[in-house]
Amino acid sequence: MNPSGQRGGTLRYVRTDDFDSLDPADTYYAYTWNFIRLIGRALVGYATDAEGGPRLVPDLAEALGQASEDSRTWTYRLREGVRFEDGTPVTSHDVKYAVLRAAYPEQVYGTPVTRGGPAYFRQYLTGPDGIETPDDRTLVFRLREPFAAFDYLAALPTTIAVPREHDTYPEYHRRPVSSGPYRISTYVPGERLTLDRNPHWETATDPVRTALPDRITVRLGASGPEVDRILLDGEADVDLAGVGVQPETQALVLADPELERQVDNPRTGFVWLYCLNQNIGPLKNVHARRAVQYATDKAAMLAAYGGDAAGEIATTLLPASVVGYDHFDRYPVGPEGTGDLEAARRELARAGLPDGFTTRIAARKDRTKEWNAALALSRALARVDIRAEVVPFTSGDYFTKAVGVPAYVREHQIGIVMFGWAADFPDGYGFLQQIADSRAIKETGNQNLGELASPRIDALLDAGAATRDDKERARIWATVDRAAMDEAVMCPYMYVKSVVFRGPRAANIRMSPAYGMYDYAVLSVVDGEARAAEEDTNTR
Known part of the structure; x- marks a missing residue:
């Protein structure tokens, strides 16, 4: 809905609570998984097919995984030209390190560490030696048991590359290093987050994200009713969580033909x-x-x-x-x-x-x-x-x-x-x-x-x-x-x-069945750029 190729402007999200974590090893909230793709790239991603279903596509990898006959060995080769925000190339070693710090953090940090993300890789890998990097662009995963749908695991935030030299654990969640189209400019947990462009991201290397907005802001810590007011007053474009408006607001927007045009009611x-x-x-x-x-x-x-x-x-x-x-x-x-x-x-x-x-x-x-x-x-x-x-x-x-x-x-x-x-x-x-x-x-x-x-x-x-x-x-x-x-x-x-109310500026509205909400990899805004920039400045 509301398709647009317009580049620029500020896309404004609002949310009641904070992200569970922007560290890809520690996140388990669906809206964080959807949003974190703007910052980091996993080996595999999702596109929405013509029937509206989720379709696995290669993201950081140049193709989906090659499986052995017994589904115990999976091989991926990285795309050329993908770079971190400081300009250094993303390598297979960065992805291996990301998976190891999530699945075997005690091996990486030398001390017991608990992780908040899914544990599939620890469950299935043969151990810390279960990932091989024969060269800078190739990863080989060896599993203790067959897993016929390993590409789904490769699409988890766990495979978002993390450069070892910039791992600031336990503070990495405050400033994860970008391999996606946006990098963190400002993050005050519980209050606000601002993303600006990663100058080293290239459209040609990315089949998942359109990265049309110049800037993305997230206002955190509002109450549920306040989130609804902010959306209705045009101070934000989308509720980050995607779970819908409060019952009182629901009745209001469904009863008003003008407001109802900005409502979506998908099964999530x-x-x-x-x-x-x-x-x-x-x-x-x-x-x-x-x-x-x-x-x-x-x-x-x-x-x-x-x-x-x-x-x-x-x-x-x-x-x-x-x-x-x-x-x-x-x-x-x-x-x-x-x-x-x-x-x-x-x-x-x-x-x-x-x-x-x-x-x-x-x-x-x-x-x-x-x-x-x-x-x-x-x-x-x-x-x-x-x-x-x-x-x-x-x-x-x-x-x-x-x-x-x-x-x-x-x-x-x-x-x-x-x-x-x-x-x-x-x-x-x-x-x-x-x-x-x-x-x-x-x-x-x-x-x-x-x-x-x-x-x-x-x-x-x-x-x-x-x-x-x-x-x-x-x-x-x-x-x-x-x-x-x-x-x-x-x-x-x-x-x-969800009875989801979106601002009139929101463009390229597409539901992602993989995350149960709007597809944040393609969402953008149209018109009102100067107004958005002014409002963003006033809220800081």
């Missing part, structure tokens, strides 16, 4: 869910967890996000946009979606808890809709005497210091964690592995928040990863979905649609 591929930790108090009992599932008022939780325009009631972990989706409903909550209280009470009796129990719900209070959904869940559980206190957290350290730290969860007896998830890549493995594989549980930055530990599920994930046949692979992911739901450690309650 995100699923809102909550996790039940099987190591916390009464929730150690599967019947107690199933009681929570049955007692959930999914209709009220959907209403907290804005109702039908914001999404649909979910019954499966996998959304329809991910390979492996197969509709089923393990815990029906009634035709109105308000809960099956009799089924919940039967499960409580089976757990030996006829009088209910007490637990705690973690939610991010700076995400108004999530917080209100948590309150709706608490009220619904109270109907069957499950007393659940909602405990507030902030987004910035939610996973790195709180709910993503199993020791913290146990110490504070947090039984339920509000959560949102989308595929790391648009395949059942990319959605399920990090949240359902026991081997993905980490000391910090953990995403398997229910601490699900099922040998059967682990084995199914391994089998699917090695499977080249698309239909069989999809069947395996559907089986994993059912097996995980049977354990009742995750309750999906909403397939997400």
Whole structure:
């Protein structure tokens, strides 16, 4: 929508909280993955095909990976002419170092280090020696197990090149070195970020990004309602998170024909869910967890996000946009979606808890809709005497210091964690592995928040990863979905649609199914350059 080849101007984002991290080894928020591509280039990237689906394309590499017969060895060759912001060439050694500092940081830094990004490379590489660089442009990855879709892993931020001599860990997140079209000019965490052009980026070497704006700014730390006001008043062009406006604003923009022209309502591929930790108090009992599932008022939780325009009631972990989706409903909550209280009470009796129990719900209070959904869940559980206190957290350290730290969860007896998830890549493995594989549980930055530990599920994930046949692979992911739901450690309650309001200056509007939001690699602005520059100066 609104296509334009106009070059120049300032593209202005706004966001409630900060980035989780601009260090490519430590990031796990979808909007950061989408945005960080403006700064750094991974081996593989995504383009949107004519049908609107994500398509893997070579990015820093000149072609997709060459696989051995057994899918255990993958080879990539880098493009010529790609340079860092200081003009030095990007080499295979820089990519190898980036992967090693993410996957084996203790080897790189000589001290134990926890990472907040995905752990696929540590899981699959044969070890720190599992990456070879026979020359400055060639990388060879050797895997301990076959992985038939390794190009998806090569598209993760983990493969964004990091020059060893400029690695300022633990402060690298403040000023990562650019290999993309933009470099960081100013970054005040929690307040603002400014990107200016990387003078050594060349359009001819980059099939993913258009880099039309001269400057990109991000205003951080606004409340949800304030983000909406900023967008409506024309002080910003796009909400960085891409999750949509507040329910009150949603009603306003959908009722006004003029404003509605600036609204998009796509299915995002995100699923809102909550996790039940099987190591916390009464929730150690599967019947107690199933009681929570049955007692959930999914209709009220959907209403907290804005109702039908914001999404649909979910019954499966996998959304329809991910390979492996197969509709089923393990815990029906009634035709109105308000809960099956009799089924919940039967499960409580089976757990030996006829009088209910007490637990705690973690939610991010700076995400108004999530917080209100948590309150709706608490009220619904109270109907069957499950007393659940909602405990507030902030987004910035939610996973790195709180709910993503199993020791913290146990110490504070947090039984339920509000959560949102989308595929790391648009395949059942990319959605399920990090949240359902026991081997993905980490000391910090953990995403398997229910601490699900099922040998059967682990084995199914391994089998699917090695499977080249698309239909069989999809069947395996559907089986994993059912097996995980049977354990009742995750309750999906909403397939997400976004009611996204964009400023009139935003151009080249294209949804990225890979990230569930606008494609930030091609977004730009038209007209109003002088006004944008003036407003940007006034906000500094």
